[in-house]
Amino acid sequence: MLKLYGGARSRASIVKWYLEELAIPYEFVLLDMQAKEHLKPEFLAINPMGKVPAIADGDFYLWESGAILVYLAQKYEKTTFSGEQLATLNQWISFANSTLFIGVFIEAHREREMPKLLTALEKILASQPYLLGEEFSVADVAVGSILAYIPLRLKLDLSAYKEVTNYMQRLSERPAFQKAMFM
Numbered sequence: 001m002l003k004l005y006g007g008a009r010s011r012a013s014i015v016k017w018y019l020e021e022l023a024i025p026y027e028f029v030l031l032d033m034q035a036k037e038h039l040k041p042e043f044l045a046i047n048p049m050g051k052v053p054a055i056a057d058g059d060f061y062l063w064e065s066g067a068i069l070v071y072l073a074q075k076y077e078k079t080t081f082s083g084e085q086l087a088t089l090n091q092w093i094s095f096a097n098s099t100l101f102i103g104v105f106i107e108a109h110r111e112r113e114m115p116k117l118l119t120a121l122e123k124i125l126a127s128q129p130y131l132l133g134e135e136f137s138v139a140d141v142a143v144g145s146i147l148a149y150i151p152l153r154l155k156l157d158l159s160a161y162k163e164v165t166n167y168m169q170r171l172s173e174r175p176a177f178q179k180a181m182f183m
């Protein structure tokens with residue numbers, strides 16, 4: 001069975017959310033990060049960087065949440081992705097983990113970047129419920145999880161971004177989100 005390694009309230013929740021959406025069996029291996037279990041040789045053999053999340057799918061090990069999301073989408077989604085579709089998924093996942101994350105959570109960038117990025121998301125979500133259109137996808141897991149951390153970690157007023165806040169609400173109502181996020 002696929003194993004997901006994570007800590008309490010870590011970025012492993014992003015992968016957990018997607019595994020719950022895919023409804024595939026998995027085992028969650030909770031590392032005690034206070035006790036530095038993620039730096040022990042057993043885990044460093046899985047992720048030499050000593051960070052979570054990481055997965056073990058049989059004897060295949062993978063780390064970096066974005067790479068894991070793409071791997072799971074390709075292996076476990078019912079559709080086969082074209083090169084262009086896969087590139088688009090990668091685009092949104094990279095956007096979430098680099099551009100959006102830095103623009104929101106790195107204070108030195110926030111004032112300049114966040115309004116620009118949230119305004120662009122606002123425009124997209126004004127005409128469609130999800131990032132790729134009518135259907136929920138792994139792109140929503142990647143971007144939605146970064147957005148979901150905003151109210152948890154920062155006291156920011158998002159009331160100017162109605163479409164984005166409605167989108168966050170829509171995502172947070174998903175049973176898979178509720179089983180996984182912030183756990």
Ligand SMILES: N[C@@H](CCC(=O)N[C@@H](CS)C(=O)NCC(=O)O)C(=O)O
Pocket residue numbers: 007009010011012038050051052053063064065066097
């Ligand atoms: N870009 C990585 C970030 C991984 C990361 O920094 N994880 C944190 C937990 S949320 C971690 O393992 N920190 C432990 C440490 O740095 O010692 C990803 O998205 O997987």
